[in-house]
Amino acid sequence: MKLTKREVLEAMATVPLAASCVSTAGPGSADTIVVGAGVFGAWTAEMLRRTGRKVELVDAWGPAHARASSGGESRLTRAGYGTSRRYSEMAAESLEEWKRLSRDQDLALFHDAGVLVFFDQENEYATGSYETMRALNLRTERIEPGALRARWPQIDWSGVKFALLEPDFGALMARRSVATLVEQFIRNGGTYRKAAILPPKGGKKLEALETAAGETLQAGEFVFACGPWLAKLFPDVIGARLFVTRQEIFFFRPPAGDLRFGMPAMPGWIDFFADQVMYGFPDLENRGFKVANDVHGPIVDPDTSDRLVDPASLAQVRAYMGRRFPGLMDAPLSETRVCQYENSSSGDLLIDRHPQWSNTLLVGMGSGHGFKLGPGVGKAAARLLESPSAAPEPIFTLATKAETQDRAVH
Template sequence: MHYDAIVVGLGAVGAATLCQLALRGARVLGIDRFAPPHDQGSSHGESRITRLALGEGEAYAPLVQRSHALWRDLETRTGRQLMTTTGGLVLGPRDSAFLGRTIGCAQRFGIAHELLDAAVLRARFPQFALRGDELGYCEPTAGFVRPEEAIAAQLDVARAAGATVQTGTPVLALASAGDGVRVRTAGASHTTDRVLVAAGAWLPGFLADQGLADGLPPLQICRQTMHWFDTGAAAADFAPGRFPVFIWAWGEGEGESLYGFPATDMAAPALKVAGEQTLQTTTPEQIDRQVQPAESQALYRERVAARFPQIAGRVLRARACMYTVAPGSRFAIDTLPGLPAVLFASACSGHGFKHSAGLGESLAEQLLGRRTTCDLGPFAVAG
């Protein structure tokens, strides 16, 4: 069968793109080697922070603004709860570069916010044990998105709108077919006008195996860990409404930051926290997906204990995931030089889920030759 578009990889970006293609009446096929939502890649772990003002760069702001609207539309269509507004804090020293860019983004785009000094922060959020030199950016519309629910909702909407979804099906090859592309799996061969490859951490190996990696920026696959610490008797203090999502950077180096979430399951309330690392790399085939207790205890000892004294250190669970990191922690979205009908959308460098609904919409529009709602030009490899 011939399709208007085929999407390879149905995680955050791929599921969003497939959904938006189907809603626009396109004949579309989505293919994934697993059965999304799954826990093998980057789009799992119960929650992802969403915020409108972005220290990562102002070019991303239109994507997350559009994503918020699309999450609410998906909630209406499916009856699923996808996005929870809790308010959000970005904390750091007054000279923090990330904090400064966040404030600048909020000012440019008219995003409602407050700037709180340490005294006000202590009064409003006593859960945080501050040094006293912090400045807090407080955004009332920030919160978290449920990644597994969001992916499932988008695939449900895509199927209902006529999309074909094949899971448990690795794509083996892409090849030119006239003005379009032939996509081969173990059991079938499909032709299409356009392809989106949104394979996340599998993208570099997938394209390299076929000799199609020319033009792809160097991508690093970095293992990350997420940890849920029992809130114990302080459960009410860490519940949504009392506790925000947060990003806390007390320095500029690796190991000098932490981000986290209020409890999402009050039957087993936990403070979910994580750091980021980009010094050690892995592959999807080699990654250790088991998080050892020693890893959780090291994070607690080095970053959590002194900053959240109500948290005693009992770990309820921990998970590993992957970042696919491009130079400068940018997004990387472009066509393949050897196959111009193939568009790739990776990596999101660890900050993509909040943007994925809006990104999927604009990718769908680009695949269909239409004007995009959000400008994707800043994320081109040569951009």
């Protein structure tokens, strides 16, 4: 029997045992269990399903739920990573998967707004991004101040020396994208279960998981892609190597009838100025003009931290908008959100085997830039399970994750 979209989404929202109604698979029948239905876990589950495995996806609250790092409204997708070619490659291959997922949806998952990155000086990051994207045959354009003022007069370009435009990239609708991916995963034979997983225990390998409800979930392989909760499930292995930070997002209402701050007049953007990095989106789907500070906020606990924005942060964002987007200087605040990054010491992702259990992968540390890379992360994780002798890529190893932050990846 073919399930309707509503039936699939309702199944994902119900109690743990009810989730099994979306598939004929029963407890213990999975080859691989993936814990965490955010962007990394959902894409890993999908990539493993494509290999022919029976895969069960498990989450304590639901795909891209409100406190997940994959929740919320929108994420930038871009390929500029300085000289970090591997991330540019992953962004490009991931974009094709995102576009394919978005193609047949009633509501778009990907908006091809383009991404414009502002620089106040020549630097290695800008040069490396431009040269790497050109080497990968990714379209990019360097734009000088005169042309910037002509093309986007709604932006005050004071202090900007040049900008790089990535016309083929843009914005992903975050929560909707993950929910759609999980729905597709279920329709194509994967299973989903809502359950809270207890910190796992094992000998030479992990053989089963225990849930807070007293269930035992068995499989031959396990993947943990639990975002900010990874350190709570593996305090001895991950522990102080994961830095969960509070990040505040603001949406402002453009003037009535003003088309300058929506698509196609306005791209997604990132502004590198002095020691600050601001970024944002045009008015996507009439939700408002989004502005956020990419500088890492204070360390928080994802379970207990409040979700109220700091008035000082709002004042900082308003002062910035007055300088860079003068037409929005007095725009009313329409929405706020407090989310989190889960950072590694360097900003590099984690895709590696558990140090004791060869049948268990640890995937995470998105570090505020990982959402767009979800399909590539899923492929890299699936490769390690497909080839037990394969070595993880050096930048993704647990061994490279320190206990002191020194961010190198933006």
